[in-house]
Amino acid sequence: MKNEPQFDERYRLSPRHVDNPGVEKRSRAVLHQQQQHLDRLRNRPRNIAYFEHAVRGENISDAAPLVGYFCNMTPPELIRAAGGVPVRLGCGNAALVQTGEEVLAGDICPLAKASFACVVDERSIASRCDAFVLPTSCDAKTKLGEILEDYRPTFMIHLPPEQNHELFLKETVKSYQRLEAFLGGVTGRKVSRKALLHAVRQGREQAGLVRRLQEIRSECPGALSVQDLFLMIQAASSGVDMEEWCRECRNVITEIEGYSPERRRFRHRVVLTGAPAIWPNFKPLSLLEECGADVVADTLCSGTESCYDPVVIDETGHKSLLRALSLRYVFASPCPAFISQGKRLNRVINLVDEFTADAVINYSLRLCQLFDAETYRLSQVLKQRQIPFMNMRTDYSLEDIEQLRVRLEAFLETLEEI
Amino acid sequence: MISVGIDIGSTTTKMVILDKEQGILAQKLVATGAVPGETADELFRTLLDSVSLTPEQIAIVATTGYGRHLVDIGDSVMTEIKACAAGVQYECMEAEPIRTIIDVGGQDTKVITLTGDGQIEDFSMNDKCAAGTGRFLEVLAQKLELSYDAFVEEALKSDTLLHMSSTCAVFAESEVVGLLARGEAKADVAAGAHDAIAGRIASMIRRTGGSSRFAFVGGGSLNGALLRAMEEHLNAEVTVPASPQLVVALGAAVVGAKKVEKRDASVSEGGG
Numbered sequence: 001m002k003n004e005p006q007f008d009e010r011y012r013l014s015p016r017h018v019d020n021p022g023v024e025k026r027s028r029a030v031l032h033q034q035q036q037h038l039d040r041l042r043n044r045p046r047n048i049a050y051f052e053h054a055v056r057g058e059n060i061s062d063a064a065p066l067v068g069y070f071c072n073m074t075p076p077e078l079i080r081a082a083g084g085v086p087v088r089l090g091c092g093n094a095a096l097v098q099t100g101e102e103v104l105a106g107d108i109c110p111l112a113k114a115s116f117a118c119v120v121d122e123r124s125i126a127s128r129c130d131a132f133v134l135p136t137s138c139d140a141k142t143k144l145g146e147i148l149e150d151y152r153p154t155f156m157i158h159l160p161p162e163q164n165h166e167l168f169l170k171e172t173v174k175s176y177q178r179l180e181a182f183l184g185g186v187t188g189r190k191v192s193r194k195a196l197l198h199a200v201r202q203g204r205e206q207a208g209l210v211r212r213l214q215e216i217r218s219e220c221p222g223a224l225s226v227q228d229l230f231l232m233i234q235a236a237s238s239g240v241d242m243e244e245w246c247r248e249c250r251n252v253i254t255e256i257e258g259y260s261p262e263r264r265r266f267r268h269r270v271v272l273t274g275a276p277a278i279w280p281n282f283k284p285l286s287l288l289e290e291c292g293a294d295v296v297a298d299t300l301c302s303g304t305e306s307c308y309d310p311v312v313i314d315e316t317g318h319k320s321l322l323r324a325l326s327l328r329y330v331f332a333s334p335c336p337a338f339i340s341q342g343k344r345l346n347r348v349i350n351l352v353d354e355f356t357a358d359a360v361i362n363y364s365l366r367l368c369q370l371f372d373a374e375t376y377r378l379s380q381v382l383k384q385r386q387i388p389f390m391n392m393r394t395d396y397s398l399e400d401i402e403q404l405r406v407r408l409e410a411f412l413e414t415l416e417e418i
Numbered sequence: 419m420i421s422v423g424i425d426i427g428s429t430t431t432k433m434v435i436l437d438k439e440q441g442i443l444a445q446k447l448v449a450t451g452a453v454p455g456e457t458a459d460e461l462f463r464t465l466l467d468s469v470s471l472t473p474e475q476i477a478i479v480a481t482t483g484y485g486r487h488l489v490d491i492g493d494s495v496m497t498e499i500k501a502c503a504a505g506v507q508y509e510c511m512e513a514e515p516i517r518t519i520i521d522v523g524g525q526d527t528k529v530i531t532l533t534g535d536g537q538i539e540d541f542s543m544n545d546k547c548a549a550g551t552g553r554f555l556e557v558l559a560q561k562l563e564l565s566y567d568a569f570v571e572e573a574l575k576s577d578t579l580l581h582m583s584s585t586c587a588v589f590a591e592s593e594v595v596g597l598l599a600r601g602e603a604k605a606d607v608a609a610g611a612h613d614a615i616a617g618r619i620a621s622m623i624r625r626t627g628g629s630s631r632f633a634f635v636g637g638g639s640l641n642g643a644l645l646r647a648m649e650e651h652l653n654a655e656v657t658v659p660a661s662p663q664l665v666v667a668l669g670a671a672v673v674g675a676k677k678v679e680k681r682d683a684s685v686s687e688g689g690g
Contacts, residue, residue: 402484403526403543410499414538 003181006156007149015151018099018120026095031056034280041225043259045252048228054235054245055279057125061085065187066239068129070115070144071137072301072333073157075325076237077199077311078176079133081191082183088237089126089134090302091115092281094396104140104147109367110396111276112140119151125239127151131186133179135159137337138370155182163338165331172326173319193318200311200321202242207310209249214297214304216256218355221267221294223259224252227285230303234279237306268412269296271351273344273378274363274392275371276302281396284363291408293361297351299334299344300363308347336370344374345381352387358415359388361408366395388415419477419678423505423670424462425498426454426485429524429637432664433461435469435476436671444469445664454485462491480674482666494674498666503530503538505669506633509659516657518628520619520648521666522638527551527619529626542626552638557587558611561594562604573608573643580610585618609643616647623652630654635662 038044038052053059060066067084069076076086091114099120100113118126132149135157136142145156158175160168180191210233216223232252236245270288272295277284288295299305311328314320334344348360360382364371375391382389390411394400420443425432431450435443446465451457458481466473481492482501498521506519519530530541544551559569580602584590590611597607623632632654638644639662649656659665 406484406497406499407541407543410497410538410541413497413500 003185007146013150017122020099023095023099027093030093030095031280034282037286038227044228045255047248047251050248051232051235054238054240055231057238060239061241065130066128068126068132070134070141072306073135073137073159073329074133075329077203077325078179079183080199081196083187083189084183085239086237087125087129087239089115090276090278091118092278092396097396107367108140109365112144137335153186155179159330159337161339163331163343165327169323169326172330173322176322176326196321197316200313204310205246206236207307209246210304210307212253218296220259220261221296222261222265223256225289226295227282230285233303233306267292267294268359268415269294269357271348271357271360272298272300272363273348273360275365275368276300278302284392287404287408291405291412293412296357297355299347336374341374341377362391364391364393366393419675420475421671421675422476422479423667423674424458424481425667425670426450426458426483426489427523428484431457431461432667433465434664434667434671435465438675447663455489458489459491477678478674480670482670494677496670496673499530499541501666501669501673503532504672505665506635506659507536508668508672509665510633510657514631516631516633518623518632520632520634521636522552523636524552529623529628531626531628540626542622554587554615555611558590558594561591562607569608570641570643572605573612576605576609578606580606582610582614585614612643612647616644616651620651632656634658635665637663
């Protein structure tokens, strides 16, 4: 397939870089604070340092071209099969929001702003990327592509608004084929069927390992903090060697399989749904743990959703593999980017059941209209099913932490008898 | 059995000593100050002394409020939402059940809805700013160069409805300057400010699904003009309990006592 341009060359702007020592200093403080939070956790896996380094981008191999991407609808398998190294661009650093605000509009979500700030900072990993890939999953992403194109070649994956695979699968496969052509242009390597199959199998292995971690945590939430779980999952998309990641992950599994708690656990089990909590913004996760709840399952795209179900391989032909990736990453996605909330509601209700949760917490990121708009139906549907629900509406900043703590603790108190 | 509830708020710290049979033995309110832990310690000792009790005679000390984790004298910690619900029900139990509690404090406003049998059904709090809290009215009183009490008095005198669009403590200042420049009376501006806050709180109540009978607690409920405006906006009577600022500390003592009873019951069951 020909590599058709998506943006109008005539209106390209020269890239603008920002050097703001104040923001830089604060962003280091945010990282330091988050690290302190993690250091205070009990029962951390012995090899957790590997994942900590990885999530800070310290384990990136520079041997192959780096492809920065957003969202779960971008299959990292395709990037790997094209000989690139996938690096997820989402950033959760509260301090960087300010830089993003200076270039993008004010009323865009902190995730888009902070992530964009990484691109314009010449010291960041994002600015070392050779290309960017992002789907049209929200207004911010749709418009971000053209801005990113000023910096590096960028490809937008066109998403169908409706998750009806009978009607729209062809269209999505075509979009993935265009992505293949684009990636080929970046890496100079065509995606072969063999390489794609290998990448898909590797992705399935990763999903299986995360699934196992979840099973152990469900049985025994004290074995691994949800913060460490997220750290491990996000390390996988930080440009690491997948075989190495799988090896380290297996070591964690062996270690925590041997964990036996001293006494019974009486903490409330909750399912976390909503907007992504991305390193170093683990605020919703740490707050929930501090208030005495165990997050036993989640639908966050920065959490276990990225490996909830493995890609299903029916046939191993090239196009069949692209179809399998589309079905997994687009048509089964619980993201609010699509017109029906059905997928997400189903997932939440099933998780409550499967992981015997006591309640559901929704993390609603301020300025993400899609998640905001879904909150009403989510709350009502759960109410009908008598599943306790709380909406945690906040952003990256830490100024509302005490108010949120009161809300969460009060909510958890209502789950008890006294 | 005697239990103690201490509510360490952002502005004031409140303590209640509750006897299961005799009711409230003592209660006191002091400024929280810079070191909440020390304030709570001091209050605990002096109030026990005032009724000739020793710490050993207290079955449980329950702490609540923003400083609930900052003090180490408590045996049980709970949120002010739970304590508030228990305190209001203890105070207002004689009449028809309270279904909605409005708590206007120094730095936040809370709405708690209760089921017919007194369980917490839902609750909401203002977002991270002073809009809709007692602080907003304090700022406006200063802007009008009135003491807080005089500000409330003025508002009660007004019978003209002046519409104020802002409930943001910062933006409202400039709006007030504009209104005064237009020649509006201070009394009407004061009434307008109370009306704006009451409107905002009423909207929060409706979003949370609040219904009659209403109880109004916290420092804000001592403000007669705010009470009047709340009743207008809700089109219902609003009950203010006897000591509306101490009701959360009272609730902590009530829940604490229940916890002791439950523990005792399970111990005797286990023993039998």
